[in-house]
Amino acid sequence: MEHFFLNIAHSLIVWLMGLGLSSKGADLVLLIVQWICIVAIVTINVIVLIWLERKVAGFMQQRLGPNRLGPAGMFQTIADAIKLLTKEDIIPSAADRIIFRTAPIFFIIIAVMLYVVLPMGDGMQIVDLNVGVFYFISVASLSTICLLMAGWGSNNKWSLLGAMRSVAQMISYEIPLAFSLLGVIMIAGSLSLSDIVAAQNNIWFIILQPVAFITFFIAATAELNRGPFDMPEAEQELTAGAYTEYTGMRWALFFLAEYTNLVAVSALASTMFLGGWHGPWLPSWIWIIIKTYLVMLIFMWMKWTFPRIRMDHLMSFSWKVLIPVTLANILVTGAGIQFLAGMGW
Amino acid sequence: MVLKSIEENDVEVLEKHNIIVTTLEKVWNWGRARSFWPLSYGCNCCPIELMAAGAGRFDIARYGYEVFRASPRQADLLIVAGPITLKMKPAVERVYAQMPEPKWVLAMGNCATSGGPFRDGYSVLPGADSLFKVDVFVPGCPPRPEALFHGLLELKKKVESS
Numbered sequence: 001m002e003h004f005f006l007n008i009a010h011s012l013i014v015w016l017m018g019l020g021l022s023s024k025g026a027d028l029v030l031l032i033v034q035w036i037c038i039v040a041i042v043t044i045n046v047i048v049l050i051w052l053e054r055k056v057a058g059f060m061q062q063r064l065g066p067n068r069l070g071p072a073g074m075f076q077t078i079a080d081a082i083k084l085l086t087k088e089d090i091i092p093s094a095a096d097r098i099i100f101r102t103a104p105i106f107f108i109i110i111a112v113m114l115y116v117v118l119p120m121g122d123g124m125q126i127v128d129l130n131v132g133v134f135y136f137i138s139v140a141s142l143s144t145i146c147l148l149m150a151g152w153g154s155n156n157k158w159s160l161l162g163a164m165r166s167v168a169q170m171i172s173y174e175i176p177l178a179f180s181l182l183g184v185i186m187i188a189g190s191l192s193l194s195d196i197v198a199a200q201n202n203i204w205f206i207i208l209q210p211v212a213f214i215t216f217f218i219a220a221t222a223e224l225n226r227g228p229f230d231m232p233e234a235e236q237e238l239t240a241g242a243y244t245e246y247t248g249m250r251w252a253l254f255f256l257a258e259y260t261n262l263v264a265v266s267a268l269a270s271t272m273f274l275g276g277w278h279g280p281w282l283p284s285w286i287w288i289i290i291k292t293y294l295v296m297l298i299f300m301w302m303k304w305t306f307p308r309i310r311m312d313h314l315m316s317f318s319w320k321v322l323i324p325v326t327l328a329n330i331l332v333t334g335a336g337i338q339f340l341a342g343m344g345w
Numbered sequence: 346m347v348l349k350s351i352e353e354n355d356v357e358v359l360e361k362h363n364i365i366v367t368t369l370e371k372v373w374n375w376g377r378a379r380s381f382w383p384l385s386y387g388c389n390c391c392p393i394e395l396m397a398a399g400a401g402r403f404d405i406a407r408y409g410y411e412v413f414r415a416s417p418r419q420a421d422l423l424i425v426a427g428p429i430t431l432k433m434k435p436a437v438e439r440v441y442a443q444m445p446e447p448k449w450v451l452a453m454g455n456c457a458t459s460g461g462p463f464r465d466g467y468s469v470l471p472g473a474d475s476l477f478k479v480d481v482f483v484p485g486c487p488p489r490p491e492a493l494f495h496g497l498l499e500l501k502k503k504v505e506s507s
Binding site for chain 2: 054057058061062063064065066067068069073076078079080081082083085086087088089090235236239240243244245246247248251
Protein backbone atom coordinates (compact mmCIF):
# COMPACT_ATOMS: atom_id res chain seq x y z
CA MET A 1 0.00 0.00 0.00
CA GLU A 2 2.85 2.37 0.82
CA HIS A 3 4.10 2.53 -2.77
CA PHE A 4 0.70 2.09 -4.44
CA PHE A 5 0.77 5.31 -6.47
CA LEU A 6 4.52 5.15 -7.08
CA ASN A 7 4.09 1.65 -8.53
CA ILE A 8 1.33 2.88 -10.81
CA ALA A 9 3.55 5.72 -12.04
CA HIS A 10 6.48 3.36 -12.50
CA SER A 11 4.50 0.79 -14.46
CA LEU A 12 3.02 3.57 -16.60
CA ILE A 13 6.53 4.74 -17.51
CA VAL A 14 7.66 1.18 -18.23
CA TRP A 15 4.60 0.62 -20.43
CA LEU A 16 5.19 3.88 -22.31
CA MET A 17 8.88 3.05 -22.86
CA GLY A 18 7.78 -0.35 -24.12
CA LEU A 19 5.64 1.43 -26.68
CA GLY A 20 8.80 3.02 -28.04
CA LEU A 21 8.68 6.40 -26.30
CA SER A 22 11.91 8.04 -25.19
CA SER A 23 12.39 8.54 -21.45
CA LYS A 24 11.71 12.28 -21.81
CA GLY A 25 8.51 11.58 -23.71
CA ALA A 26 7.39 9.13 -21.04
CA ASP A 27 8.11 11.73 -18.35
CA LEU A 28 6.06 14.28 -20.28
CA VAL A 29 3.10 11.89 -20.52
CA LEU A 30 3.44 11.12 -16.81
CA LEU A 31 3.41 14.86 -16.06
CA ILE A 32 0.19 15.27 -18.04
CA VAL A 33 -1.36 12.32 -16.19
CA GLN A 34 -0.33 13.82 -12.86
CA TRP A 35 -1.85 17.14 -13.87
CA ILE A 36 -5.13 15.49 -14.82
CA CYS A 37 -5.08 13.63 -11.50
CA ILE A 38 -4.65 16.90 -9.59
CA VAL A 39 -7.58 18.51 -11.38
CA ALA A 40 -9.75 15.43 -10.82
CA ILE A 41 -8.84 15.19 -7.13
CA VAL A 42 -9.46 18.90 -6.64
CA THR A 43 -12.90 18.79 -8.27
CA ILE A 44 -14.08 15.69 -6.44
CA ASN A 45 -12.65 16.97 -3.19
CA VAL A 46 -14.56 20.22 -3.50
CA ILE A 47 -17.84 18.31 -3.79
CA VAL A 48 -17.04 16.53 -0.53
CA LEU A 49 -15.76 19.71 1.11
CA ILE A 50 -18.83 21.81 0.40
CA TRP A 51 -21.01 19.04 1.80
CA LEU A 52 -18.71 18.86 4.84
CA GLU A 53 -18.80 22.62 5.28
CA ARG A 54 -22.59 22.62 5.31
CA LYS A 55 -22.70 19.69 7.70
CA VAL A 56 -20.16 21.35 10.01
CA ALA A 57 -22.15 24.58 9.88
CA GLY A 58 -25.24 22.62 10.83
CA PHE A 59 -23.39 20.92 13.66
CA MET A 60 -22.10 24.24 15.01
CA GLN A 61 -25.56 25.80 14.93
CA GLN A 62 -27.36 22.74 16.34
CA ARG A 63 -28.99 21.97 13.02
CA LEU A 64 -28.89 18.86 10.88
CA GLY A 65 -27.58 20.30 7.65
CA PRO A 66 -28.44 18.75 4.28
CA ASN A 67 -29.89 15.27 4.82
CA ARG A 68 -32.56 14.71 2.18
CA LEU A 69 -30.47 13.87 -0.86
CA GLY A 70 -28.48 10.67 -0.74
CA PRO A 71 -26.83 9.27 2.42
CA ALA A 72 -26.58 12.18 4.90
CA GLY A 73 -27.18 14.65 2.09
CA MET A 74 -24.03 13.67 0.19
CA PHE A 75 -25.55 14.41 -3.23
CA GLN A 76 -26.63 17.94 -2.32
CA THR A 77 -23.51 19.46 -3.86
CA ILE A 78 -24.05 17.47 -7.07
CA ALA A 79 -27.52 18.96 -7.41
CA ASP A 80 -26.03 22.41 -6.80
CA ALA A 81 -23.35 21.80 -9.41
CA ILE A 82 -25.94 20.68 -12.01
CA LYS A 83 -28.00 23.76 -11.30
CA LEU A 84 -25.00 26.11 -11.50
CA LEU A 85 -23.92 24.53 -14.80
CA THR A 86 -27.30 25.22 -16.38
CA LYS A 87 -27.81 28.75 -15.10
CA GLU A 88 -27.99 31.66 -17.49
CA ASP A 89 -24.59 33.26 -18.07
CA ILE A 90 -24.90 37.01 -17.61
CA ILE A 91 -22.09 39.38 -18.54
CA PRO A 92 -23.08 42.95 -17.63
CA SER A 93 -23.05 45.29 -20.61
CA ALA A 94 -20.79 47.73 -18.77
CA ALA A 95 -18.28 45.03 -17.82
CA ASP A 96 -14.80 44.74 -19.29
CA ARG A 97 -15.52 41.51 -21.12
CA ILE A 98 -12.00 40.07 -21.41
CA ILE A 99 -11.01 40.75 -17.79
CA PHE A 100 -14.43 39.64 -16.53
CA ARG A 101 -14.16 36.33 -18.35
CA THR A 102 -10.53 35.51 -17.62
CA ALA A 103 -10.53 36.34 -13.89
CA PRO A 104 -12.16 33.06 -12.69
CA ILE A 105 -10.03 31.01 -15.10
CA PHE A 106 -6.79 32.49 -13.81
CA PHE A 107 -8.00 32.09 -10.25
CA ILE A 108 -8.51 28.34 -10.66
CA ILE A 109 -5.27 27.89 -12.63
CA ILE A 110 -3.29 29.57 -9.86
CA ALA A 111 -5.04 27.45 -7.24
CA VAL A 112 -4.13 24.24 -9.08
CA MET A 113 -0.52 25.40 -9.59
CA LEU A 114 -0.01 25.27 -5.82
CA TYR A 115 -0.21 21.47 -5.79
CA VAL A 116 2.94 21.01 -7.84
CA VAL A 117 5.32 21.29 -4.89
CA LEU A 118 3.25 19.66 -2.14
CA PRO A 119 4.63 16.29 -0.99
CA MET A 120 1.58 14.00 -0.93
CA GLY A 121 3.45 11.01 0.48
CA ASP A 122 6.86 9.38 0.64
CA GLY A 123 8.43 10.36 -2.69
CA MET A 124 5.06 11.53 -4.02
CA GLN A 125 5.91 15.02 -5.15
CA ILE A 126 5.49 16.19 -8.72
CA VAL A 127 8.41 18.63 -8.65
CA ASP A 128 10.79 18.85 -5.70
CA LEU A 129 11.78 22.50 -6.05
CA ASN A 130 14.64 23.63 -3.83
CA VAL A 131 12.63 26.84 -3.25
CA GLY A 132 9.33 25.04 -2.67
CA VAL A 133 8.03 27.22 0.17
CA PHE A 134 8.99 30.37 -1.69
CA TYR A 135 7.20 29.08 -4.81
CA PHE A 136 4.08 28.30 -2.82
CA ILE A 137 3.88 31.72 -1.17
CA SER A 138 4.59 33.64 -4.35
CA VAL A 139 2.07 31.70 -6.45
CA ALA A 140 -0.56 31.94 -3.70
CA SER A 141 -0.17 35.71 -3.62
CA LEU A 142 -0.94 35.90 -7.36
CA SER A 143 -4.60 35.16 -6.65
CA THR A 144 -4.91 38.72 -5.30
CA ILE A 145 -4.62 39.94 -8.89
CA CYS A 146 -7.48 37.69 -10.00
CA LEU A 147 -9.76 39.11 -7.33
CA LEU A 148 -8.80 42.62 -8.42
CA MET A 149 -9.49 41.62 -12.04
CA ALA A 150 -12.92 40.33 -11.05
CA GLY A 151 -13.72 43.49 -9.11
CA TRP A 152 -12.45 45.85 -11.77
CA GLY A 153 -13.87 43.94 -14.73
CA SER A 154 -17.38 43.77 -13.27
CA ASN A 155 -17.67 47.57 -13.29
CA ASN A 156 -19.79 47.46 -10.17
CA LYS A 157 -19.19 49.50 -7.04
CA TRP A 158 -19.59 46.56 -4.66
CA SER A 159 -17.27 44.42 -6.73
CA LEU A 160 -14.59 47.09 -6.80
CA LEU A 161 -14.87 47.76 -3.07
CA GLY A 162 -14.65 44.06 -2.32
CA ALA A 163 -11.65 43.68 -4.60
CA MET A 164 -9.89 46.66 -3.00
CA ARG A 165 -10.50 45.18 0.44
CA SER A 166 -9.20 41.79 -0.59
CA VAL A 167 -6.03 43.34 -2.05
CA ALA A 168 -5.39 45.33 1.12
CA GLN A 169 -6.09 42.30 3.30
CA MET A 170 -4.11 39.76 1.32
CA ILE A 171 -1.05 41.98 0.93
CA SER A 172 -1.03 42.75 4.67
CA TYR A 173 -1.39 39.11 5.65
CA GLU A 174 1.18 37.87 3.15
CA ILE A 175 3.93 39.27 5.37
CA PRO A 176 3.09 37.47 8.65
CA LEU A 177 2.37 34.33 6.61
CA ALA A 178 5.88 34.32 5.15
CA PHE A 179 7.48 35.39 8.44
CA SER A 180 5.77 32.62 10.40
CA LEU A 181 7.12 30.05 7.95
CA LEU A 182 10.64 31.51 8.32
CA GLY A 183 11.06 29.99 11.79
CA VAL A 184 10.42 26.50 10.39
CA ILE A 185 12.74 27.15 7.46
CA MET A 186 15.51 28.27 9.83
CA ILE A 187 15.27 25.07 11.87
CA ALA A 188 15.03 22.79 8.83
CA GLY A 189 17.72 24.77 7.02
CA SER A 190 16.00 24.37 3.69
CA LEU A 191 13.26 25.88 1.54
CA SER A 192 12.49 22.53 -0.07
CA LEU A 193 9.29 20.98 1.23
CA SER A 194 10.62 17.41 1.08
CA ASP A 195 13.62 18.44 3.21
CA ILE A 196 11.30 20.09 5.71
CA VAL A 197 9.25 16.89 5.98
CA ALA A 198 12.43 14.86 6.38
CA ALA A 199 13.57 17.20 9.18
CA GLN A 200 10.38 16.34 11.10
CA ASN A 201 11.24 12.67 11.36
CA ASN A 202 11.75 12.87 15.12
CA ILE A 203 9.75 15.86 16.26
CA TRP A 204 6.98 17.86 14.60
CA PHE A 205 7.62 21.56 14.11
CA ILE A 206 4.34 22.47 15.82
CA ILE A 207 6.08 21.57 19.10
CA LEU A 208 9.21 23.58 18.32
CA GLN A 209 7.28 26.48 16.73
CA PRO A 210 3.86 26.79 18.42
CA VAL A 211 3.70 30.59 18.00
CA ALA A 212 4.59 30.30 14.33
CA PHE A 213 1.80 27.74 13.84
CA ILE A 214 -0.82 29.98 15.42
CA THR A 215 0.25 33.06 13.48
CA PHE A 216 0.45 31.00 10.29
CA PHE A 217 -3.06 29.72 10.90
CA ILE A 218 -4.49 33.21 11.43
CA ALA A 219 -2.66 34.68 8.46
CA ALA A 220 -3.69 31.74 6.27
CA THR A 221 -7.35 32.24 7.20
CA ALA A 222 -7.07 35.83 6.03
CA GLU A 223 -5.21 34.76 2.89
CA LEU A 224 -7.97 32.30 2.06
CA ASN A 225 -10.64 34.98 2.53
CA ARG A 226 -12.43 32.70 4.95
CA GLY A 227 -14.45 33.68 7.97
CA PRO A 228 -13.88 35.49 10.32
CA PHE A 229 -11.76 37.37 7.80
CA ASP A 230 -14.09 37.08 4.78
CA MET A 231 -14.19 40.84 4.31
CA PRO A 232 -13.87 40.70 0.49
CA GLU A 233 -17.28 39.11 0.16
CA ALA A 234 -18.94 40.41 3.31
CA GLU A 235 -22.49 39.87 2.13
CA GLN A 236 -24.16 42.14 4.66
CA GLU A 237 -22.29 45.21 3.45
CA LEU A 238 -20.91 44.39 0.00
CA THR A 239 -23.59 42.07 -1.49
CA ALA A 240 -21.05 39.46 -2.57
CA GLY A 241 -17.88 41.51 -2.88
CA ALA A 242 -15.78 40.86 -5.95
CA TYR A 243 -18.13 38.07 -7.05
CA THR A 244 -21.30 40.22 -7.10
CA GLU A 245 -21.80 40.19 -10.88
CA TYR A 246 -20.81 36.59 -11.52
CA THR A 247 -23.48 34.02 -12.35
CA GLY A 248 -23.64 30.26 -12.66
CA MET A 249 -20.47 28.46 -13.59
CA ARG A 250 -18.22 31.53 -13.54
CA TRP A 251 -19.15 32.10 -9.91
CA ALA A 252 -18.77 28.39 -9.20
CA LEU A 253 -15.22 28.53 -10.55
CA PHE A 254 -14.36 31.14 -7.92
CA PHE A 255 -15.87 28.92 -5.29
CA LEU A 256 -13.99 25.89 -6.61
CA ALA A 257 -10.74 27.85 -6.52
CA GLU A 258 -11.36 29.03 -2.97
CA TYR A 259 -11.83 25.47 -1.74
CA THR A 260 -8.83 24.34 -3.80
CA ASN A 261 -6.77 27.01 -2.04
CA LEU A 262 -8.15 25.80 1.28
CA VAL A 263 -6.97 22.24 0.60
CA ALA A 264 -3.57 23.47 -0.59
CA VAL A 265 -2.97 25.70 2.44
CA SER A 266 -4.13 22.96 4.82
CA ALA A 267 -1.75 20.55 3.13
CA LEU A 268 1.03 23.13 3.49
CA ALA A 269 0.20 23.59 7.18
CA SER A 270 0.36 19.85 7.80
CA THR A 271 3.59 19.61 5.79
CA MET A 272 5.31 22.48 7.56
CA PHE A 273 4.09 21.93 11.11
CA LEU A 274 2.40 18.55 11.53
CA GLY A 275 5.10 16.27 10.23
CA GLY A 276 3.88 16.00 6.65
CA TRP A 277 3.41 12.39 5.61
CA HIS A 278 5.17 10.99 8.69
CA GLY A 279 3.06 8.71 10.83
CA PRO A 280 2.93 5.16 12.15
CA TRP A 281 1.19 2.07 10.69
CA LEU A 282 -0.74 3.69 7.85
CA PRO A 283 0.74 4.49 4.42
CA SER A 284 2.21 7.97 4.11
CA TRP A 285 -0.37 9.29 1.64
CA ILE A 286 -3.20 8.39 4.00
CA TRP A 287 -1.48 10.29 6.80
CA ILE A 288 -1.24 13.49 4.77
CA ILE A 289 -4.93 13.19 3.86
CA ILE A 290 -5.89 12.72 7.53
CA LYS A 291 -3.80 15.68 8.65
CA THR A 292 -5.03 17.92 5.82
CA TYR A 293 -8.64 17.15 6.65
CA LEU A 294 -8.03 17.81 10.35
CA VAL A 295 -6.56 21.23 9.56
CA MET A 296 -9.49 21.95 7.25
CA LEU A 297 -11.95 21.02 9.99
CA ILE A 298 -10.24 23.54 12.27
CA PHE A 299 -10.58 26.16 9.52
CA MET A 300 -14.30 25.38 9.30
CA TRP A 301 -14.62 25.43 13.07
CA MET A 302 -13.13 28.93 13.11
CA LYS A 303 -15.34 30.12 10.28
CA TRP A 304 -18.59 29.10 11.95
CA THR A 305 -17.60 30.16 15.46
CA PHE A 306 -16.32 33.72 15.13
CA PRO A 307 -18.25 36.71 13.80
CA ARG A 308 -16.68 38.71 10.99
CA ILE A 309 -14.30 41.38 12.28
CA ARG A 310 -14.23 45.00 11.16
CA MET A 311 -12.00 46.08 8.29
CA ASP A 312 -9.85 48.53 10.28
CA HIS A 313 -9.45 46.03 13.12
CA LEU A 314 -8.39 43.45 10.56
CA MET A 315 -5.67 45.70 9.15
CA SER A 316 -4.38 46.87 12.52
CA PHE A 317 -4.36 43.29 13.78
CA SER A 318 -2.02 42.33 10.96
CA TRP A 319 0.35 45.28 11.21
CA LYS A 320 0.33 45.85 14.97
CA VAL A 321 0.05 42.32 16.35
CA LEU A 322 0.90 39.58 13.87
CA ILE A 323 3.98 41.14 12.25
CA PRO A 324 5.70 42.08 15.57
CA VAL A 325 4.89 38.62 16.99
CA THR A 326 6.28 36.81 13.95
CA LEU A 327 9.39 39.02 13.93
CA ALA A 328 9.96 38.27 17.62
CA ASN A 329 9.46 34.58 16.84
CA ILE A 330 12.19 34.73 14.19
CA LEU A 331 14.53 36.45 16.67
CA VAL A 332 13.86 33.89 19.41
CA THR A 333 14.24 31.00 16.97
CA GLY A 334 17.57 32.35 15.69
CA ALA A 335 18.87 32.92 19.21
CA GLY A 336 17.69 29.45 20.24
CA ILE A 337 19.42 27.79 17.28
CA GLN A 338 22.66 29.63 18.08
CA PHE A 339 22.38 28.79 21.79
CA LEU A 340 21.76 25.10 21.16
CA ALA A 341 24.57 25.00 18.59
CA GLY A 342 26.85 26.56 21.24
CA MET A 343 25.72 23.86 23.70
CA GLY A 344 26.94 21.34 21.15
CA TRP A 345 23.58 19.90 19.93
CA MET B 346 -29.09 -7.27 -23.67
CA VAL B 347 -28.79 -5.16 -26.79
CA LEU B 348 -31.75 -3.12 -27.92
CA LYS B 349 -32.05 -2.03 -31.53
CA SER B 350 -34.43 0.79 -30.68
CA ILE B 351 -35.99 2.07 -27.51
CA GLU B 352 -39.73 2.36 -27.38
CA GLU B 353 -42.04 3.59 -24.65
CA ASN B 354 -42.78 0.27 -22.99
CA ASP B 355 -39.15 -0.81 -23.15
CA VAL B 356 -38.23 1.70 -20.45
CA GLU B 357 -39.72 -0.52 -17.74
CA VAL B 358 -37.80 -3.52 -19.04
CA LEU B 359 -34.61 -1.50 -19.00
CA GLU B 360 -35.20 -0.27 -15.48
CA LYS B 361 -35.61 -3.85 -14.34
CA HIS B 362 -32.07 -4.45 -15.62
CA ASN B 363 -30.82 -1.36 -13.77
CA ILE B 364 -30.48 0.69 -16.93
CA ILE B 365 -32.01 4.12 -16.42
CA VAL B 366 -32.94 6.06 -19.52
CA THR B 367 -33.35 9.77 -19.05
CA THR B 368 -33.17 13.03 -20.88
CA LEU B 369 -30.86 15.93 -20.20
CA GLU B 370 -33.85 18.07 -19.30
CA LYS B 371 -34.80 15.64 -16.55
CA VAL B 372 -31.31 15.69 -15.07
CA TRP B 373 -31.24 19.47 -15.15
CA ASN B 374 -34.64 19.73 -13.52
CA TRP B 375 -33.55 17.18 -10.91
CA GLY B 376 -30.67 19.46 -9.96
CA ARG B 377 -32.62 22.69 -10.20
CA ALA B 378 -35.48 21.39 -8.07
CA ARG B 379 -33.12 20.42 -5.27
CA SER B 380 -31.03 23.55 -5.10
CA PHE B 381 -33.09 26.71 -4.85
CA TRP B 382 -30.86 29.48 -3.62
CA PRO B 383 -33.27 32.06 -2.26
CA LEU B 384 -33.09 35.82 -2.41
CA SER B 385 -35.31 37.18 0.28
CA TYR B 386 -37.38 40.34 0.21
CA GLY B 387 -39.50 41.16 3.23
CA CYS B 388 -40.70 43.68 5.73
CA ASN B 389 -40.97 42.44 9.28
CA CYS B 390 -43.08 39.47 10.32
CA CYS B 391 -42.70 36.96 7.46
CA PRO B 392 -38.88 37.34 7.54
CA ILE B 393 -39.00 36.42 11.23
CA GLU B 394 -40.59 33.14 10.15
CA LEU B 395 -37.93 32.87 7.42
CA MET B 396 -35.27 33.18 10.12
CA ALA B 397 -37.03 30.52 12.15
CA ALA B 398 -37.06 28.34 9.05
CA GLY B 399 -33.28 28.72 8.83
CA ALA B 400 -32.61 28.02 12.51
CA GLY B 401 -32.31 24.78 14.43
CA ARG B 402 -35.90 23.74 15.07
CA PHE B 403 -37.04 23.79 11.44
CA ASP B 404 -33.74 23.88 9.52
CA ILE B 405 -34.33 24.73 5.85
CA ALA B 406 -30.83 23.31 5.21
CA ARG B 407 -32.21 19.76 5.32
CA TYR B 408 -33.64 20.32 1.84
CA GLY B 409 -30.50 22.16 0.73
CA TYR B 410 -32.32 25.47 0.32
CA GLU B 411 -30.30 27.34 2.97
CA VAL B 412 -27.90 29.19 0.68
CA PHE B 413 -29.42 32.67 0.95
CA ARG B 414 -27.49 34.73 -1.56
CA ALA B 415 -27.16 38.46 -1.14
CA SER B 416 -26.51 39.04 -4.84
CA PRO B 417 -29.47 38.43 -7.21
CA ARG B 418 -26.98 37.19 -9.81
CA GLN B 419 -26.51 33.95 -7.87
CA ALA B 420 -30.09 33.42 -6.70
CA ASP B 421 -32.74 31.17 -8.25
CA LEU B 422 -35.76 31.86 -6.10
CA LEU B 423 -37.17 35.22 -5.08
CA ILE B 424 -39.05 34.88 -1.80
CA VAL B 425 -41.38 37.87 -1.61
CA ALA B 426 -42.25 37.97 2.08
CA GLY B 427 -44.04 41.25 2.52
CA PRO B 428 -46.19 43.89 0.85
CA ILE B 429 -44.71 45.60 -2.19
CA THR B 430 -45.20 49.33 -1.82
CA LEU B 431 -45.25 51.60 -4.85
CA LYS B 432 -41.96 53.08 -3.67
CA MET B 433 -40.35 49.63 -3.46
CA LYS B 434 -41.83 48.43 -6.77
CA PRO B 435 -38.98 49.57 -9.08
CA ALA B 436 -36.38 48.02 -6.78
CA VAL B 437 -38.12 44.62 -6.69
CA GLU B 438 -38.63 44.69 -10.44
CA ARG B 439 -34.98 45.46 -10.93
CA VAL B 440 -33.83 42.71 -8.56
CA TYR B 441 -36.09 40.25 -10.37
CA ALA B 442 -34.67 41.32 -13.73
CA GLN B 443 -31.12 40.87 -12.42
CA MET B 444 -31.69 37.23 -11.53
CA PRO B 445 -30.45 34.78 -14.16
CA GLU B 446 -32.84 32.32 -15.82
CA PRO B 447 -34.29 29.87 -14.79
CA LYS B 448 -35.84 31.76 -11.87
CA TRP B 449 -38.87 31.28 -9.68
CA VAL B 450 -40.91 33.43 -7.33
CA LEU B 451 -42.52 32.35 -4.08
CA ALA B 452 -45.05 34.70 -2.51
CA MET B 453 -44.97 34.23 1.25
CA GLY B 454 -47.71 35.57 3.48
CA ASN B 455 -51.01 37.31 2.82
CA CYS B 456 -49.43 40.63 1.87
CA ALA B 457 -47.44 39.06 -0.95
CA THR B 458 -50.28 36.81 -2.16
CA SER B 459 -53.08 39.38 -2.21
CA GLY B 460 -52.04 42.57 -0.48
CA GLY B 461 -53.41 41.36 2.84
CA PRO B 462 -54.73 44.08 5.15
CA PHE B 463 -53.22 46.73 2.88
CA ARG B 464 -55.08 45.51 -0.19
CA ASP B 465 -57.15 48.67 -0.63
CA GLY B 466 -54.31 50.95 0.41
CA TYR B 467 -53.24 53.81 -1.80
CA SER B 468 -49.57 52.88 -1.77
CA VAL B 469 -49.47 49.06 -1.82
CA LEU B 470 -49.72 46.62 -4.74
CA PRO B 471 -52.42 43.94 -4.36
CA GLY B 472 -50.04 41.01 -4.34
CA ALA B 473 -46.72 40.12 -5.96
CA ASP B 474 -48.49 38.55 -8.96
CA SER B 475 -49.38 42.02 -10.22
CA LEU B 476 -45.65 42.50 -10.87
CA PHE B 477 -44.36 39.14 -12.09
CA LYS B 478 -45.39 35.52 -12.52
CA VAL B 479 -45.58 33.89 -9.09
CA ASP B 480 -44.98 30.13 -8.95
CA VAL B 481 -46.16 29.29 -5.45
CA PHE B 482 -48.39 31.20 -3.04
CA VAL B 483 -47.98 30.48 0.66
CA PRO B 484 -50.84 32.14 2.54
CA GLY B 485 -50.77 32.91 6.25
CA CYS B 486 -50.17 35.93 8.40
CA PRO B 487 -47.36 35.07 8.78
CA PRO B 488 -47.17 31.45 7.52
CA ARG B 489 -45.34 29.04 9.77
CA PRO B 490 -42.01 27.58 8.59
CA GLU B 491 -43.80 24.27 7.88
CA ALA B 492 -46.06 26.11 5.46
CA LEU B 493 -43.02 27.63 3.77
CA PHE B 494 -41.43 24.18 3.44
CA HIS B 495 -44.65 22.86 1.98
CA GLY B 496 -44.58 25.66 -0.55
CA LEU B 497 -40.95 24.93 -1.39
CA LEU B 498 -41.65 21.23 -1.85
CA GLU B 499 -44.63 22.05 -4.09
CA LEU B 500 -42.31 24.25 -6.12
CA LYS B 501 -39.86 21.34 -6.27
CA LYS B 502 -42.61 19.13 -7.73
CA LYS B 503 -43.51 21.86 -10.21
CA VAL B 504 -39.91 22.26 -11.38
CA GLU B 505 -39.38 18.53 -11.65
CA SER B 506 -42.45 18.04 -13.82
CA SER B 507 -41.77 21.02 -16.06
